[in-house]
Structures are given as C-alpha cells and as structure tokens.
Amino acid sequence: MLHPMSHPDFPTPPHKRYFEDYVKGSVFEYGPIAVEEEEVIAFATRFDPQSIHTDRSAAARGPFKGLIASGWHTIGLLMRLLVDHYLSAVASFASPGVDEVRWIRPVRPGSQLRLRVSVLDTRLSRSKPDRGMVHSLVQGIDQEGEVVVSFKAMNLIGTRESSASQAG
Amino acid sequence: MLHPMSHPDFPTPPHKRYFEDYVKGSVFEYGPIAVEEEEVIAFATRFDPQSIHTDRSAAARGPFKGLIASGWHTIGLLMRLLVDHYLSAVASFASPGVDEVRWIRPVRPGSQLRLRVSVLDTRLSRSKPDRGMVHSLVQGIDQEGEVVVSFKAMNLIGTRESSASQAG
DSSP states (O other): OOOOEEOSSOSSOGGGOOGGGOOTTEEEEEEEEEOOHHHHHHHHHHHOOOHHHHOHHHHHTSTTSSOOOOHHHHHHHHHHHIIIIISOSSSBOOOOEEEEEEEOSOOOTTOEEEEEEEEEEEEEOSSOTTEEEEEEEEEEEOTTSOEEEEEEEEEEEEOHHHHHHHHO | OOOOEEOSSOSSOGGGOOGGGOOTTEEEEEEEEEOOHHHHHHHHHHHOOOHHHHOHHHHHTSTTSSOOOOHHHHHHHHHHHIIIIISOSSSBOOOOEEEEEEEOSOOOTTOEEEEEEEEEEEEEOSSOTTEEEEEEEEEEEOTTSOEEEEEEEEEEEEOHHHHHHHHO
C-alpha cells in the first residue's frame, strides 16, 4: 500500500538527480500546461486524424459536443512536464515502457493540465547495480481537479554512487 | 492461442467498417511511414526534450551514438497508420486505453516503420449491445523487419446491425 508523502519538490534539481532521490511513496505535482486548440488540431492532423480531434464543426455534432485532444497529445503534454521536472536530466536511461494507459475523461482545448506523479516503487538492478528502476503512477489532472488520464511509467535511473565513482 | 490468418486487408474500407469486421486471429500490415529527422527533433522539442531526441551532437556522444525518436513520437506514427487503415472511420468510439507499451529497439531518423496489427479478441458489450470491444496487438516493424515498439490497444467499435437499425 502506498502512503503518500506530498513534497513541494525533490531535494535535488533534475541536473543533480539520481536513483537515490526517488523515494517510494513520494507524490509530486507540476504544471499546469495549456491545451491549446491550434495544437490539438495540428497534432491530430498528423498523428490521429479523427474528426473529434481535427474538425471543429464535425466534433460539435459528435459525442463530446466539441473538439477533444487526442489521447496521445494529452500524454505528450504530461511527458513534457515529466521531462522538465521529474526525470533526471543527467542519469535517465531510455524507458523500457509504460503500462495501463487510461483515458478517463475528455480533454478539451482551453484546459490546463497538471501532472501528479507518485513513486510507486524503486528497485536497484541486480545485474547492473549502477542503475535502478523507478515505477511511477503518472496522472493528468484538469483545472477542475479531475483525473483525465493516467499511466504507470518505468524509468531506469543511474545511481549517484556510480556517477561519483566514474567522476573519481 | 492466436492462430494468425494474414489478410491483405479488411473486406470493408474504413468508412464501411464495423465491429463485425474484426475477426479474432486476423493480422494486417500497413505502411510504411517515414521517421524524418526534422520531425523527430520538432516533436521531442515540444513533448520530450531529452538530448538523445533533440540534439544531434549530444546524441552522437550518447548511448545510441546518434539521435533516436521519442517513443511517443514512434507511437504517434503508428497511430496515424491505425487511423488511416485499421480503425473504423464511422463507428469508432473513444478508446478507453492501451496496455503494455514496450519500446524494444531504438528508432532512428531515416527509418521506415510498418504497422502490424493483430486482432487478439473481440467482445460484444453486454450492457450496450450496439458496440463491442476489439483488443489488438499493435507492433511497429522497422525496415530490417525488427519489432521496435508494441502495445495492446482497446477499441470500442459500433456494430453494423445497430448502424443499420438507426438508418432504418
């Protein structure tokens, strides 16, 4: 069971952040980031050209009575907040993947999304002890406080100890 | 267990495609779509600004010895192929989510990605029998035939029968 300890932020900035700085149970919030109509349409025109995302008048007649952002666009906006504020800028390895992506509520142009990210678990790698896996619950929260999207992220992060030994 | 039956394509085009057209075990391939350096950098600059995706010279010194696409960009390119070729253009509901996203191999500018999509299961909704859930395995295949990314998609698709009864 997760016992949330909400922090204003990490003790270390992204360029001095390592595996050791991710503490199970910590919860962080960042943002907001704006969902802008022009970008909703441009993103979906390239990557998800369904009329609920690209065509304002067709979307107005559709199930959401207006444009909604592609779910992949919404995740992109949260990813931006993850990179700017949560991931290490110096010790992040490529992510192996994410699980349980859920688009819970429609996200409309004009929305403001905040990122809530909770450290679910951290495990030092047995085979490569210079790094560890951080499991995080990533949630997008709209301006009304509703969770609109969530997923579980896996991020491999290098340890401070290995970084120090390389520097020495 | 899945018994693949590879088809050249659906019997129906996207604008005449309904839940009944998705048959468990079917496997389709579409594409390719190009991974272009300019778009790799532009996408990541906005949504995933890590230097392995945005900075050619820093990436050249990094673990992949060159730029690689953001994993979210790679998925965006596959989503474009899904919308153009696989999903119904007339009976798709908003997707509830995807599972088991895995970034298996780096995707470099200049790559050509094909979409391979396998119908894993189909289930008519009990509570709303005008639609059903299609579970699909989505794989991105590069020009060397390697699977570079995969995820499991859930798509709610309306039935032809309900569409016909509405039209009548």
